[in-house]
Amino acid sequence: MSTTETIVGAVTDIVGGEHVVADEESRHFYSADISFEAYEPAALVARPGSTEELAAIVERASAEGFAVVARGGGMSYTQGYTPATDRTVLVDMRRMNAIREINTEDMYVVAEAGCTWEQLYEALGEEGVRTPYYGPLSGRFATVGGAASQNSVFWGGGAYASVADSIVGLEVVLSGGRVLHTGSWARSGCSPFLRHNGPDLTGIFTGDTGAYGLKAAVAIRLVKAPSVSLGASFSVPDFATSTAALSELARYGIASEAYGLDPFYTDVMVRAGLGFLADHPWSIHFGVDAVDESIAQAGLDFLKRIAADFGPEIDNTTVGVFKSNPFGAVQSILLGPEGELWLPVHAFLPLSRAQEAAAAIEGWFDDIQPQLDQHNIKTSLLTAAAGKDFLFEPSLYWFDELGEFRLDKIAPEAAEEWKSIPADPETRSVVLDLRRQMAKRLDDLGCCHIQVGKYYDYEPLMEDETWKLTQGIKQLVDPDRLINPGSLGL
Numbered sequence: 001m002s003t004t005e006t007i008v009g010a011v012t013d014i015v016g017g018e019h020v021v022a023d024e025e026s027r028h029f030y031s032a033d034i035s036f037e038a039y040e041p042a043a044l045v046a047r048p049g050s051t052e053e054l055a056a057i058v059e060r061a062s063a064e065g066f067a068v069v070a071r072g073g074g075m076s077y078t079q080g081y082t083p084a085t086d087r088t089v090l091v092d093m094r095r096m097n098a099i100r101e102i103n104t105e106d107m108y109v110v111a112e113a114g115c116t117w118e119q120l121y122e123a124l125g126e127e128g129v130r131t132p133y134y135g136p137l138s139g140r141f142a143t144v145g146g147a148a149s150q151n152s153v154f155w156g157g158g159a160y161a162s163v164a165d166s167i168v169g170l171e172v173v174l175s176g177g178r179v180l181h182t183g184s185w186a187r188s189g190c191s192p193f194l195r196h197n198g199p200d201l202t203g204i205f206t207g208d209t210g211a212y213g214l215k216a217a218v219a220i221r222l223v224k225a226p227s228v229s230l231g232a233s234f235s236v237p238d239f240a241t242s243t244a245a246l247s248e249l250a251r252y253g254i255a256s257e258a259y260g261l262d263p264f265y266t267d268v269m270v271r272a273g274l275g276f277l278a279d280h281p282w283s284i285h286f287g288v289d290a291v292d293e294s295i296a297q298a299g300l301d302f303l304k305r306i307a308a309d310f311g312p313e314i315d316n317t318t319v320g321v322f323k324s325n326p327f328g329a330v331q332s333i334l335l336g337p338e339g340e341l342w343l344p345v346h347a348f349l350p351l352s353r354a355q356e357a358a359a360a361i362e363g364w365f366d367d368i369q370p371q372l373d374q375h376n377i378k379t380s381l382l383t384a385a386a387g388k389d390f391l392f393e394p395s396l397y398w399f400d401e402l403g404e405f406r407l408d409k410i411a412p413e414a415a416e417e418w419k420s421i422p423a424d425p426e427t428r429s430v431v432l433d434l435r436r437q438m439a440k441r442l443d444d445l446g447c448c449h450i451q452v453g454k455y456y457d458y459e460p461l462m463e464d465e466t467w468k469l470t471q472g473i474k475q476l477v478d479p480d481r482l483i484n485p486g487s488l489g490l
């Protein structure tokens with residue numbers, strides 16, 4: 001069996017010593033996500049600079065019997081990139097961040113997988129275009145390849161759903177270092193302009209949480225950048241009304257984004273200067289993007305008439321503040337307003353089931369309130385429209401050590417203030433247990449998870465034949481089970 005020394009040497013030959021880290025501290029740092037769930041430290045972390053280097057790493061690792069796992073911005077929390085074995089080469093994709101082509105005639109962009117959403121958004125803005133879905137709230141750090149693998153949602157998601165819906169083709173490195181393209185990109189002499197060149201092979205690799213291959217580059221549809229963004233906000237009496245209103249707005253697919261704020265997030269906004277929200281603990285907010293003022297205004301007026309059935313209109317500053325800095329909210333999501341750690345469960349529901357699931361989790365939070373109080377654990381209920389689906393993200397917050405990853409992602413003043421919060425393993429284990437219970441409850445309510453990784457149950461909830469196909473594809477693309485073993489339950 002090959003040793004760690006052999007693989008470190010081989011990968012160093014491919015990418016150069018400055019792009020390999022193998023010290024113990026770094027191996028742990030890169031191998032752990034923010035979920036505090038179990039992981040094995042990778043044998044080394046490699047930073048390839050091209051598809052050729054990436055393919056060579058995978059080829060060599062496969063030959064030496066080492067697993068390979070891709071890590072983008074590391075912003076996920078479902079054990080997606082956490083190695084299942086210490087015989088793993090963890091590939092930090094962020095050096096592969098080139099934007100290869102912006103084609104404003106055929107309206108697609110090709111970006112390397114390690115490009116962040118913020119980098120892509122800014123580069124496209126200079127050309128007067130945008131991707132339809134344009135990134136998660138974590139997009140300052142989260143990469144195009146990570147989001148494609150997790151199928152992330154948020155910016156542009158009200159009208160354009162998740163990132164997978166905007167992708168037209170992929171360049172993927174399979175086990176053994178084989179490289180393939182999907183969609184029209186796979187046809188000789190063809191550009192990546194069309195997703196459905198025969199069956200949808202792109203779809204197989206989106207949302208796979210890295211289990212089927214390593215995305216080297218992603219081709220994404222473009223639209224003309226909207227020149228007008230308008231927004232509206234409404235106060236609603238309670239969570240049930242908020243859920244009903246968002247579901248109804250989602251059915252029209254006009255809002256670029258539509259989301260609800262609960263008392264927890266309202267408090268965050270009030271502390272950030274939006275004092276008027278203090279009178280509205282529950283509220284909904286939506287925006288309309290368009291290339292022309294009259295189109296945006298007509299869309300907004302229409303949605304306002306829908307929303308007016310659920311509550312009174314209020315000041316719309318919230319929408320504009322958010323939208324003006326789409327990737328600036330990392331700190332206010334990653335941590336509570338006093339530096340509390342955050343852990344969510346991410347769930348997708350059909351609109352018809354949203355109210356039931358929301359009521360069940362709200363009721364469960366009420367039931368466990370004494371336990372929450374005992375450990376000073378707080379909760380929030382984040383909701384949004386994702387195309388014609390409902391995104392529900394109940395979260396838990398508690399005081400615990402922030403650690404290097406979180407400290408690095410927040411404002412220096414906040415890091416200075418909160419870096420001395422001590423570790424609290426006892427409360428942490430209560431939180432991890434509650435989080436599992438919450439995921440189970442949502443599973444029982446028929447929720448799906450787009451960020452399966454190694455955290456959520458997948459196989460036990462699948463039909464036999466579908467699971468067999470899922471495994472069959474794995475057998476084809478990764479017969480030795482060396483690409484992110486354990487991800488997607490494979």
Ligand SMILES: Cc1cc2nc3c(=O)[nH]c(=O)nc-3n(C[C@H](O)[C@H](O)[C@H](O)COP(=O)(O)OP(=O)(O)OC[C@H]3O[C@@H](n4cnc5c(N)ncnc54)[C@H](O)[C@@H]3O)c2cc1C
Binds near residue numbers: 079215333
């Ligand atoms: C503050 C904060 C805000 C967030 N906001 C949102 C949000 O608005 N919407 C949302 O959907 N999620 C959100 N998330 C979750 C997370 O940021 C997203 O899922 C994001 O898409 C992850 O991207 P990443 O580059 O960090 O991927 P990583 O976390 O590095 O990886 C995610 C998964 O993708 C795989 N992967 C990464 N790169 C590749 C590649 N090139 N090829 C194959 N597999 C790969 C990994 O192995 C892993 O399984 C948020 C998280 C945080 C911490």
